[in-house]
Amino acid sequence: MTGREVRLVSWPDGLPREEDFAIVETDVRTPQDGQVVIRNTWMSLDPAQRIRMRKGASGYLPAFELGATLDGFAVGEVVESRTDVLAPGDYVLHTLGWRDYAVADTASDRPPTRIHVDADTPEQLYLGPLGWTALTSYAGLFDVAELRDGDVVFVSGAAGAVGSLVVQIAKLTGHVVIASAGSAEKVAYVQGELGADETFCYRDGDVAEMLHAAAPDGIDVYFDNVGGDHLQAALDALRPGGRVALCGAISSYNATEPVPGPTNLFNAVAKGLTLRGFLARMYAHRMDDFRRDMQRWLAEGRVSYPETVIEGLDQAPRGFIAMLSGGNVGKTIVRI
Amino acid sequence: MTGREVRLVSWPDGLPREEDFAIVETDVRTPQDGQVVIRNTWMSLDPAQRIRMRKGASGYLPAFELGATLDGFAVGEVVESRTDVLAPGDYVLHTLGWRDYAVADTASDRPPTRIHVDADTPEQLYLGPLGWTALTSYAGLFDVAELRDGDVVFVSGAAGAVGSLVVQIAKLTGHVVIASAGSAEKVAYVQGELGADETFCYRDGDVAEMLHAAAPDGIDVYFDNVGGDHLQAALDALRPGGRVALCGAISSYNATEPVPGPTNLFNAVAKGLTLRGFLARMYAHRMDDFRRDMQRWLAEGRVSYPETVIEGLDQAPRGFIAMLSGGNVGKTIVRI
Numbered sequence: 001m002t003g004r005e006v007r008l009v010s011w012p013d014g015l016p017r018e019e020d021f022a023i024v025e026t027d028v029r030t031p032q033d034g035q036v037v038i039r040n041t042w043m044s045l046d047p048a049q050r051i052r053m054r055k056g057a058s059g060y061l062p063a064f065e066l067g068a069t070l071d072g073f074a075v076g077e078v079v080e081s082r083t084d085v086l087a088p089g090d091y092v093l094h095t096l097g098w099r100d101y102a103v104a105d106t107a108s109d110r111p112p113t114r115i116h117v118d119a120d121t122p123e124q125l126y127l128g129p130l131g132w133t134a135l136t137s138y139a140g141l142f143d144v145a146e147l148r149d150g151d152v153v154f155v156s157g158a159a160g161a162v163g164s165l166v167v168q169i170a171k172l173t174g175h176v177v178i179a180s181a182g183s184a185e186k187v188a189y190v191q192g193e194l195g196a197d198e199t200f201c202y203r204d205g206d207v208a209e210m211l212h213a214a215a216p217d218g219i220d221v222y223f224d225n226v227g228g229d230h231l232q233a234a235l236d237a238l239r240p241g242g243r244v245a246l247c248g249a250i251s252s253y254n255a256t257e258p259v260p261g262p263t264n265l266f267n268a269v270a271k272g273l274t275l276r277g278f279l280a281r282m283y284a285h286r287m288d289d290f291r292r293d294m295q296r297w298l299a300e301g302r303v304s305y306p307e308t309v310i311e312g313l314d315q316a317p318r319g320f321i322a323m324l325s326g327g328n329v330g331k332t333i334v335r336i
Numbered sequence: 337m338t339g340r341e342v343r344l345v346s347w348p349d350g351l352p353r354e355e356d357f358a359i360v361e362t363d364v365r366t367p368q369d370g371q372v373v374i375r376n377t378w379m380s381l382d383p384a385q386r387i388r389m390r391k392g393a394s395g396y397l398p399a400f401e402l403g404a405t406l407d408g409f410a411v412g413e414v415v416e417s418r419t420d421v422l423a424p425g426d427y428v429l430h431t432l433g434w435r436d437y438a439v440a441d442t443a444s445d446r447p448p449t450r451i452h453v454d455a456d457t458p459e460q461l462y463l464g465p466l467g468w469t470a471l472t473s474y475a476g477l478f479d480v481a482e483l484r485d486g487d488v489v490f491v492s493g494a495a496g497a498v499g500s501l502v503v504q505i506a507k508l509t510g511h512v513v514i515a516s517a518g519s520a521e522k523v524a525y526v527q528g529e530l531g532a533d534e535t536f537c538y539r540d541g542d543v544a545e546m547l548h549a550a551a552p553d554g555i556d557v558y559f560d561n562v563g564g565d566h567l568q569a570a571l572d573a574l575r576p577g578g579r580v581a582l583c584g585a586i587s588s589y590n591a592t593e594p595v596p597g598p599t600n601l602f603n604a605v606a607k608g609l610t611l612r613g614f615l616a617r618m619y620a621h622r623m624d625d626f627r628r629d630m631q632r633w634l635a636e637g638r639v640s641y642p643e644t645v646i647e648g649l650d651q652a653p654r655g656f657i658a659m660l661s662g663g664n665v666g667k668t669i670v671r672i
Binding site: 051061227246247248249258259260261262263264265266267268269270271272273274275276277278279282 | 387397563582583584585594595596597598599600601602603604605606607608609610611612613614615618
């Protein structure tokens with residue numbers, strides 16, 4: 001049996017190009033004891049994967065190796081099993097995306113996990129509103145930023161996979177939400193569909209000035225998906241005791257030189273601010289709480305979950321580049 | 337009755353010069369109802385006062401006005417009272433330093449507070465080990481950095497007023513302490529007298545390399561008195577879940593241009609780090625706990641409190657400049 005895999009063949013310089021990727025047809029490995037073969041049906045594209053496409057591993061977000069197959073979240077159906085814990089026909093969420101068939105080890109530290117799939121719950125929801133990206137929004141607000149009654153929330157990248165849920169969760173829990181996005185269409189979507197109270201397009205002018213106009217009395221929480229001038233502006237706008245959930249810094253992911261941090265970090269001292277970084281996996285213990293709340297919100301129609309669907313594994317590199325260029329709304333997933 | 341006052345007459349450009357200050361003899365105001373006249377005996381010099389010597393107030397650390405008398409922590413004796421809550425002969429801690437006589441309002445939001453003075457407890461201890469600077473070290477470690485058993489602690493500016501206590505408190509609560517200071521003499525003092533486990537002089541080379549050599553397995557807490565390359569180095573060295581108490585950024589206080597923040601703030605995301613800024617007054621509710629612990633540690637001889645004493649109010653500007661230049665060990669106070 002053979003399948004396609006997407007490999008990284010050169011370190012991208014700035015925005016990745018399609019030539020940095022290669023799609024190869026290769027034999028699917030024979031599973032060993034404890035392993036399963038999964039036919040992937042959908043995979044996730046995540047901005048943070050760009051961070052791993054550079055030389056030198058941090059130990060926490062290890063770099064992809066040149067010539068090796070990329071990885072990332074995916075869902076699929078078990079087609080062969082050499083373990084008792086999963087059987088053919090089971091659907092699983094796992095980390096071996098970017099390929100038609102994954103051979104996954106159920107004893108690894110990130111094993112495939114069985115997911116419940118039915119007519120109302122197609123498997124790709126576990127890459128979307130029931131998955132790690134959505135947990136990022138949920139845990140980022142409640143656990144990392146310690147959202148409190150009365151907080152004014154500012155979120156950047158508000159049309160993206162994480163940001164679009166941050167807007168909605170903050171709104172349905174009763175908060176005033178200021179949101180920024182990267183195009184007039186996205187801004188209209190974030191305000192009209194997602195319900196943000198004040199919005200601006202960060203390409204329209206100075207972020208600090210636009211944030212001040214949107215929130216003249218300041219903000220209490222900043223959910224940072226962007227970094228750069230957004231973080232700088234937020235540090236000025238935060239009120240005493242304010243909190244920043246540092247989730248991503250997409251503005252610097254394609255940078256070829258180190259990007260200086262904010263020049264106004266002293267605000268953290270003067271106003272007693274807390275900046276806390278996180279990855280969704282640090283809040284894995286919140287997955288059950290999150291899915292229970294999210295399934296209720298989805299059933300009540302209080303949360304919508306926009307998706308950009310890329311058709312076909314061969315289009316995944318192009319979709320990934322488009323996402324990094326700001327071409328997507330909501331979560332970007334690939335139908336394999 | 338007349339007294340001397342120290343006024344700021346020009347915004348310092350970089351390191352302050354003595355010409356930026358003027359000492360004037362002026363009439364002491366007649367106290368109104370609710371006010372007391374205090375004869376100041378000692379005052380505190382604090383690096384953070386430099387932040388206020390620039391145009392434009394932040395609202396949180398208001399700028400000194402040109403031509404106006406400076407202020408800051410001081411202790412002294414009440415010599416005239418028009419209130420029932422304080423009587424002549426009482427000693428008080430208050431915020432109207434930089435002058436011989438202060439007229440203080442007991443109904444203000446930062447009123448003078450009576451302090452207990454006896455043969456073992458001279459009033460200047462309330463600017464030192466029983467005062468706000470020392471509370472900074474205590475609350476910074478326990479409340480801001482949430483010090484936990486087993487944490488490896490790194491502190492910069494370790495020979496300074498705040499740092500020297502951070503080293504000692506972390507040691508006496510059982511922690512491994514890495515410390516940096518700005519001269520060979522200070523480093524010897526921090527290791528030999530204060531008991532730090534590993535030390536380096538930050539002028540001797542690359543801070544990141546020296547920190548890595550001192551703590552090859554990383555650190556859990558960074559108590560930041562310095563900012564700049566120290567914060568950058570700490571963000572690389574911190575282990576997952578690590579915490580930074582952002583206390584000061586003396587490396588930038590004399591800067592004439594905005595100083596870029598760390599280029600590696602993404603470490604906070606990848607490792608789930610928390611950076612929390614603070615001012616001592618945000619932890620005023622911890623003053624009683626702190627004084628109880630500190631008085632015990634002092635009585636047991638487990639904490640020493642180095643001081644640099646400046647003799648005379650007229651020498652205060654020179655002492656302030658020397659402190660900012662790194663000329664002091666421990667707390668700098670002025671005998672008025």
